C-alpha cells in the first residue's frame with residue numbers, strides 16, 4: 001500500500017469551489033435536502049434551506065436533525081468506506097471511544113442513506129470517499145489475503161469475518177481473498193504460496209499462533225527478501241492476541257479500521273535456531289521458558305475461558321512456587337558492537353557436530369544469521385567474547401519479549417517496542433507466593449514489577465535444564481533442546497492503530 005498521491009490531490013481539489021461532482025453532492029433524506037462535501041478534515045453534511053415553503057416531513061427532518069442518522073461532520077480519520085445502492089449513498093465510519101483512556105477503541109457505524117441525484121453520482125461519491133479516506137498513500141484498492149483460523153480462541157474467527165470484517169473491508173473497496181485454515185501450519189502453506197507483489201497486506205484473523213504461522217510463510221522461503229515487507233495485521237480472535245494488544249488494536253472493529261487505514265510500522269523479528277534435528281523458525285512476539293509456558297501450554301484444557309485462562313494459570317504457578325533451572329547467555333547492543341559478528345567455530349568433536357547442526361539450521365531460508373559462530377561456541381559450552389552468562393541459574397518467570405503485552409491485560413514488558421532492535425529479556429529469580437502475586441498484579445496494571453530483572457538482548461542462547469516445563473516461541477511449543485536466537489531489526493512491517501505514537505510499543509496513543 002505505498003506510492004500514490006491521489007488522496008492528497010483529491011483533498012486539495014476539494015478546497016476548490018469549482019471542484020464539483022465527485023467531491024460535492026446534494027441528496028435527500030426523509031424529504032429534506034442535504035449538501036455533502038468532502039474536504040481535508042473529512043465529510044460535512046449540511047441541510048440546505050429550500051426556497052419553497054417547507055413541507056411537513058422536511059420540517060420534521062429539520063427538527064430531528066440529530067436523529068436522522070446523518071452526522072453533520074465525519075472526520076477523515078473515522079471514515080472506513082462507502083457503499084451505494086442505486087442512487088442511495090451510505091458512509092461507513094468508526095468513531096473513537098475512550099480517546100484519552102487506556103484502550104481507545106473504535107465502533108463501526110453506518111450513516112443513514114442519502115438519496116443522490118443518480119446511481120452514477122452515488123458511485124462517484126463512493127469512489128471519492130474510498131480514495132480520499134481509506135488505503136493510506138495508495139491510489140488503488142488494496143489486495144488483502146485474509147487467513148482466518150476457526151480453532152483460535154473461542155472459535156469465532158469465521159463468524160467474525162462474515163459479520164464484522166468482510167462488510168467493512170468491502171465497503172473500503174478492498175479486494176479480498178479469504179481462506180479458513182484447515183489444520184495446523186495451513187496458514188504458513190497459504191502464505192508461502194503467495195507470489196511477491198500479489199498482495200498489499202496479509203490479515204490474520206485469530207491469535208498469536210495464527211500470526212506466527214503467517215510470519216513463517218513470509219520468511220521461510222527462498223524469496224523471503226521480496227516478501228518480508230508485506231505488512232501483516234492481527235484481528236484479535238485468539239486467546240492472547242499479544243500483537244493486537246501491543247499495537248492498539250483492542251477490538252475487532254479497531255483492528256479492521258487500522259487495516260483500512262493501512263498505517264504500518266517496522267517490526268523486529270528474531271531467528272530461532274535449534275539443533276537435533278536442525279530447525280529454524282521466526283519470532284515476532286516472545287521466547288518463553290518456565291512460568292509463562294506453564295500458564296500457557298499448561299492451561300490448554302482451559303481454552304474455553306479465553307484470556308482468563310492465563311490468570312488462572314499464573315495463580316497456579318505462584319501457589320506451587322515453581323522454579324526452573326537454565327543456562328542462558330546474552331549479547332546486548334554494546335556487546336554486539338564490540339564483538340562484531342566474528343567468532344571462532346566450535347573446536348571439539350562434539351562441538352563440531354553441534355556446530356554443524358547449527359550451521360544447517362542457519363542455512364534454512366531466511367535472512368542471514370549474523371551470530372552463527374558465537375552460537376557454535378555456545379553450543380560447545382564456551383562463552384564468546386562480549387557475551388555474558390545470566391547471573392541466575394534458576395528462574396521463575398523467563399521471557400524474551402519483542403512486544404509490551406502478552407495479552408489484552410498482561411503488560412509483561414512495558415518498555416518493549418516492536419522496532420527497538422532488541423528483545424526485552426525479563427526474568428525473576430525464584431519467588432515467594434507473596435512476591436509472585438505482587439509481580440502478577442503489577443504486570444496487569446502495567447506497573448513496575450517487583451523482583452523482575454531486565455536486559456535488552458540482540459542475541460541469546462538458552463539451555464533448558466529442568467523438567468516439568470516447556471520452551472515456547474510466540475505461544476507455540478518448540479523442541480525442548482538448547483535454543484539460539486538473534487534479532488533482525490525492522491525486518492518486517494505490521495499494521496498498527498493510526499493513533500499509535502511513534503516510538504511507543506505499549507499501546508500509547510496520541
Ligand SMILES: Nc1ncnc2c1ncn2[C@@H]1O[C@H](COP(=O)(O)OP(=O)(O)OP(=O)(O)O)[C@@H](O)[C@H]1O
Pocket residue numbers: 149150151152153154181182183184185186206207208209210211213237238239240241242475476
Ligand atoms: N483448522 C484448524 N484446526 C485445528 N487447529 C488449527 C486449525 N487452523 C490452525 N490451527 C492451529 O490453531 C492453533 C491456535 O491458534 P491461535 O494461536 O491463533 O489461537 P489461540 O491459541 O487461541 O490464541 P493466542 O495464540 O493468541 O493465545 C495454532 O497453533 C494453529 O496451528
